[in-house]
Amino acid sequence: MIKIVDAADFSTQRDVETGTEAQRATVLKILKAVKTEGDAAVIRFTEQFDRIKLDTMKVTEEEFVQAVRQIRPEVREAVREAATNIRDYHSRQMRQSWLTTKESGTMLGQLIRPLARVGLYVPGGTAAYPSSVLMNAIPAQVAGVEEIAMVTPPGKDGKINPGVLVTAYELGVKEVYKVGGAQAIAALTYGTETIKPVDKIVGPGNIYVALAKREVFGLVDIDMVAGPSEIVVLADETANPAYVAADLLSQAEHDTMASAVLVTACPQLAEAVRQEVERQLAELPRREIAEASIRDYGAICVVESLEQGLEVVNRLAPEHLELMVKDPMAYIGKVRNAGAIFLGAYSSEPVGDYFAGPNHVLPTNGTARFSSPLNVDDFLKKSSIIAYSREDLLANGRKIVALARQEGLEAHARAIQMRLDNEGE
Numbered sequence: 001m002i003k004i005v006d007a008a009d010f011s012t013q014r015d016v017e018t019g020t021e022a023q024r025a026t027v028l029k030i031l032k033a034v035k036t037e038g039d040a041a042v043i044r045f046t047e048q049f050d051r052i053k054l055d056t057m058k059v060t061e062e063e064f065v066q067a068v069r070q071i072r073p074e075v076r077e078a079v080r081e082a083a084t085n086i087r088d089y090h091s092r093q094m095r096q097s098w099l100t101t102k103e104s105g106t107m108l109g110q111l112i113r114p115l116a117r118v119g120l121y122v123p124g125g126t127a128a129y130p131s132s133v134l135m136n137a138i139p140a141q142v143a144g145v146e147e148i149a150m151v152t153p154p155g156k157d158g159k160i161n162p163g164v165l166v167t168a169y170e171l172g173v174k175e176v177y178k179v180g181g182a183q184a185i186a187a188l189t190y191g192t193e194t195i196k197p198v199d200k201i202v203g204p205g206n207i208y209v210a211l212a213k214r215e216v217f218g219l220v221d222i223d224m225v226a227g228p229s230e231i232v233v234l235a236d237e238t239a240n241p242a243y244v245a246a247d248l249l250s251q252a253e254h255d256t257m258a259s260a261v262l263v264t265a266c267p268q269l270a271e272a273v274r275q276e277v278e279r280q281l282a283e284l285p286r287r288e289i290a291e292a293s294i295r296d297y298g299a300i301c302v303v304e305s306l307e308q309g310l311e312v313v314n315r316l317a318p319e320h321l322e323l324m325v326k327d328p329m330a331y332i333g334k335v336r337n338a339g340a341i342f343l344g345a346y347s348s349e350p351v352g353d354y355f356a357g358p359n360h361v362l363p364t365n366g367t368a369r370f371s372s373p374l375n376v377d378d379f380l381k382k383s384s385i386i387a388y389s390r391e392d393l394l395a396n397g398r399k400i401v402a403l404a405r406q407e408g409l410e411a412h413a414r415a416i417q418m419r420l421d422n423e424g425e
């Protein structure tokens with residue numbers, strides 16, 4: 001049963017990222033072994049944790065072809081159309097290098113370059129989402145990343161989820177390895193005989209993957225450590241309770257630790273949604289997962305006004321926020337913290353998960369206060385350009401010398417002073 005909570009002390013923060021001491025020790029052991037032993041360690045851990053003896057790590061052309069045969073044509077068509085929408089949306093995020101020239105002749109600018117090689121982690125198990133392949137690979141491709149290596153654990157039959165493989169194939173991602181867990185993160189970071197190291201690792205995974213990503217950050221870049229899914233629906237009396245309940249359950253079915261919350265000032269809507277959640281839950285194939293999520297992390301927060309509701313929303317900083325109110329556009333300027341904002345009755349959250357175009361890799365657990373959806377910038381890096389003119393150096397050199405000496409850095413000061421002495425009139 002979904003609980004009714006008080007606005008004042010309500011929080012959706014969950015302790016999901018630190019793991020136990022034993023898990024952290026396991027991850028450190030795996031990272032060290034792969035770093036020193038390479039492929040042999042990857043093969044050993046895959047046998048230990050996935051119960052698969054790998055003959056070859058790299059997916060063959062024949063395996064791609066087999067996967068294509070297993071996927072219905074309409075699904076493949078939907079993947080293509082979703083890919084087009086996601087590519088169009090992310091293309092708008094692309095930045096250009098720039099250069100300004102001052103009257104003094106000095107040129108200053110910023111050079112934009114894509115990362116050269118990126119690793120994409122795709123989880124195995126029941127959460128092997130082809131849509132996550134689209135959401136992680138397309139922004140990298142739009143940025144111009146030349147090499148994308150995908151890693152994903154083998155299933156019980158030693159094969160990779162066919163939907164995931166076909167989606168990779170559709171995008172032209174052909175470098176795919178049947179390796180998962182911390183050993184995959186280690187291989188992407190340090191490199192092995194088979195897997196070349198990457199510059200950045202993106203994509204969600206279980207606690208072993210999350211801990212390994214945190215540990216290697218600095219040697220490589222990482223995107224974020226995404227926690228369980230979340231949705232907050234801010235609704236008024238005009239909202240359809242069945243739609244609200246369905247959208248809450250769409251995220252609850254992801255994970256027993258997913259969080260689904262209704263915030264409303266309308267007690268009648270709160271009661272109707274409560275009943276709808278119970279009714280719809282009973283019919284869901286993933287009922288056990290959704291039920292646990294609703295029981296432990298679901299809530300209805302009855303507030304005094306929509307204004308107060310917005311305060312709650314901004315405090316929770318949810319991954320997904322739905323504004324199911326009469327005039328959603330009127331409220332958008334008041335939303336401070338949310339990963340993605342869905343406006344009106346027809347912008348149901350799964351529209352964003354699969355098809356509309358924005359990314360579904362979003363900040364969770366309150367991190368929308370300071371971070372953004374996965375985007376093209378995550379795959380770009382910037383270099384500053386400084387082409388100082390003689391005129392500017394002579395005009396400003398003394399100030400630079402003063403700043404250097406203030407820091408006690410005489411060699412810095414002399415590098416400038418030497419030019420002033422040589423060139424000064």
Ligand SMILES: NC(=O)c1ccc[n+]([C@@H]2O[C@H](COP(=O)([O-])OP(=O)(O)OC[C@H]3O[C@@H](n4cnc5c(N)ncnc54)[C@H](O)[C@@H]3O)[C@@H](O)[C@H]2O)c1
Nearest residue numbers: 049123124125126127153180181204205206208209226255
């Ligand atoms: N936020 C998102 O967008 C999003 C999307 C998809 C999945 N997810 C999350 O990703 C996770 C997927 O988890 P999963 O387990 O199904 O797949 P996974 O690929 O993340 O992890 C499987 C790997 O974990 C390793 N492993 C398992 N048990 C181990 C142990 N005892 N010691 C060391 N390593 C071990 C194995 O090597 C295995 O290959 C879920 O938590 C899910 O919620 C999040």
Ligand SMILES: N[C@H](CO)Cc1c[nH]c[nH+]1
Nearest residue numbers: 129131132229230353360
């Ligand atoms: N809602 C998830 C992120 O919170 C992403 C996803 C993948 N497939 C379906 N949904």
Ligand SMILES: [Zn+2]
Nearest residue numbers: 250251254353
């Ligand atoms: Zn989802």
